[in-house]
Amino acid sequence: MKVLVPYLKRYRKDGVLATLSVLVLVFATLWQPRLLQVVMEAILKNDKHAVLVNGIWLLVLAAVGIVAGILNTVYSARVALGVATDLRADLYAKVQTLAYADIEKFSASNLVVRMTNDINQVQQIVMAFFQQVTRIPLLFLGAFALALATMPEQWWVIIAMMVIIIGVSLVAFRRMGKYFAQTQTDIEKVNTLARENLMGIRVVKSFVQEPTEIKKFAAASDRLTDVTARIGYLFAVLMPAFFMTANLAIGVSVFLVGQSITVHPTYLAAITSFISYLNQILFAVINGGFMLTFASRALVSLGRLREVFDTKPSMAYPTTGEVADLPGDITFDHVTFTYPGDAAPTLKDVSFTVKAGQMVGIVGATGSGKTTLAQLIARLYDPDTGTVRIGGVDVRDLPEKTIRNTVAYVLQRSTLFSGTIAGNLKQVQPSATLPRMQWAAGIAQAAEFIDLLPDAYDAPVEERSANFSGGQKQRLSITRGVIADPEILILDDATSALDARSEKLVQEALDRELTSTTVVCIAEKISSILRADEILVLDDGVLVGVGTHHDLVRSNPVYQEIYATQKAREEGI
Numbered sequence: 001m002k003v004l005v006p007y008l009k010r011y012r013k014d015g016v017l018a019t020l021s022v023l024v025l026v027f028a029t030l031w032q033p034r035l036l037q038v039v040m041e042a043i044l045k046n047d048k049h050a051v052l053v054n055g056i057w058l059l060v061l062a063a064v065g066i067v068a069g070i071l072n073t074v075y076s077a078r079v080a081l082g083v084a085t086d087l088r089a090d091l092y093a094k095v096q097t098l099a100y101a102d103i104e105k106f107s108a109s110n111l112v113v114r115m116t117n118d119i120n121q122v123q124q125i126v127m128a129f130f131q132q133v134t135r136i137p138l139l140f141l142g143a144f145a146l147a148l149a150t151m152p153e154q155w156w157v158i159i160a161m162m163v164i165i166i167g168v169s170l171v172a173f174r175r176m177g178k179y180f181a182q183t184q185t186d187i188e189k190v191n192t193l194a195r196e197n198l199m200g201i202r203v204v205k206s207f208v209q210e211p212t213e214i215k216k217f218a219a220a221s222d223r224l225t226d227v228t229a230r231i232g233y234l235f236a237v238l239m240p241a242f243f244m245t246a247n248l249a250i251g252v253s254v255f256l257v258g259q260s261i262t263v264h265p266t267y268l269a270a271i272t273s274f275i276s277y278l279n280q281i282l283f284a285v286i287n288g289g290f291m292l293t294f295a296s297r298a299l300v301s302l303g304r305l306r307e308v309f310d311t312k313p314s315m316a317y318p319t320t321g322e323v324a325d326l327p328g329d330i331t332f333d334h335v336t337f338t339y340p341g342d343a344a345p346t347l348k349d350v351s352f353t354v355k356a357g358q359m360v361g362i363v364g365a366t367g368s369g370k371t372t373l374a375q376l377i378a379r380l381y382d383p384d385t386g387t388v389r390i391g392g393v394d395v396r397d398l399p400e401k402t403i404r405n406t407v408a409y410v411l412q413r414s415t416l417f418s419g420t421i422a423g424n425l426k427q428v429q430p431s432a433t434l435p436r437m438q439w440a441a442g443i444a445q446a447a448e449f450i451d452l453l454p455d456a457y458d459a460p461v462e463e464r465s466a467n468f469s470g471g472q473k474q475r476l477s478i479t480r481g482v483i484a485d486p487e488i489l490i491l492d493d494a495t496s497a498l499d500a501r502s503e504k505l506v507q508e509a510l511d512r513e514l515t516s517t518t519v520v521c522i523a524e525k526i527s528s529i530l531r532a533d534e535i536l537v538l539d540d541g542v543l544v545g546v547g548t549h550h551d552l553v554r555s556n557p558v559y560q561e562i563y564a565t566q567k568a569r570e571e572g573i
């Protein structure tokens, strides 16, 4: 609840108006049966004037009730929508402040569910709060008091009805709460399965996994159907049970009143309003039960939102001291790094220095720590011990903006954002002109295919850049990486989908155009880094060799083995 208070305060005025209108609505609801009773008494007495006057009042009261109901809905919706919109914006902003490791801990899809589903739950409960929280107790107590006042001798009928309804509600709504919680979990499971399947649809299809996937999805979907059906059954039994109890109470009252109607003819008018009050009590109890059920769901959602808001970013950046032109030298000084939750370190006591403007290759078996090393340069993680320096400065002393402006990181499967090619490039350099984009695309060997697109740089990029081939995506990602002429460019297996000729052209263009940029190239193929000024050889997280290709091929056993294996594969041995 604490999370919600500051947001509710922003909409205080709408909240007060919603509450005031609900007060008017309750008054109108409670007073209508009373007036109806007066009208009926006047009819029985054949007092036409009283019938007319009170009849008009009844209509006015009904109209006031309708207007108050509409106003209450409008103001409640304003508060609910406002709170949800602000919460969503703040949550999104908060997620942006989290470190890469923090986001991995939550998982991206989990954060999406929190930003959508959980915020929807909160929106619904805020709406219900302003519609029902004052209304239910006032209606319940008011209807109870007025029912007693109307027919005091029937007090035991009211009490008996209330005991039965509240008893049934407690049992039924508790069970319903459990089922609702179960639906939340099941919806998440169905969502995850659908998302995983659709995102990996190529793998699913190429391994003919459709039948297995369909079975998995059907099982999760059946569980969801099952629990939703249980809620339906409960409703199916609950509602008639409530109405039967109320009707039984009404029946008993009518029977008892019928016994004495000849002695007290005014009872005929009283019984009508008494029945209305019994129905209002029923309505209040049912709505109260629903409120409690929904509130318990919303509390879980609020807890999940608070968890994100309370997460302290595991990395802090200095906010001042931005450095404009940091040179691209890279130093690792006895760096050891362990992934959060892992027992053993992934990088062990790694030390090396690369001068600005050099090209450095990183090789090693799969899982030897190449990507991890690159991520430490871009400060996506901090080392356990040791120091990573860029331009002679510890990366922990650099503002985030300086690091992002200095280091461009191109991944093998980089994400392009849906929009246009130009839009993606301008995300890195908002001022990028067309000649600048053409220059960057020329380096990445992307210009030739972009020029063939009908809209060229304004060509659309679909979700997950599905309208481009693997090689085109890589070229576009490299274009985005070089457009701002970074001091350090990391190519993490970023040319794997390029043919040998294009890869060579990219490298030559990088040499020619980005003369002062340090290029860190992680490559599976040694042929990609033959020309590197320095090659780092990693073996199970340990830096076992540093040198040029010529040095290493003569003296480094790990490098020799990788080289021999690749040569044999190329020659088809």
Ligand SMILES: Nc1ncnc2c1ncn2[C@@H]1O[C@H](COP(=O)(O)OP(=O)(O)OP(=O)(O)O)[C@@H](O)[C@H]1O
Residues within 6 Å of the ligand: 104, 339, 340, 342, 346, 364, 365, 366, 367, 368, 369, 370, 371, 372, 373
């Ligand atoms: N986010 C992570 N959390 C925990 N362990 C991780 C994480 N990312 C990588 N690892 C582990 O760290 C080790 C090194 O991974 P890394 O991706 O750096 O290797 P790599 O040399 O780049 O491999 P490849 O050539 O296959 O890309 C692997 O054992 C991997 O399982």
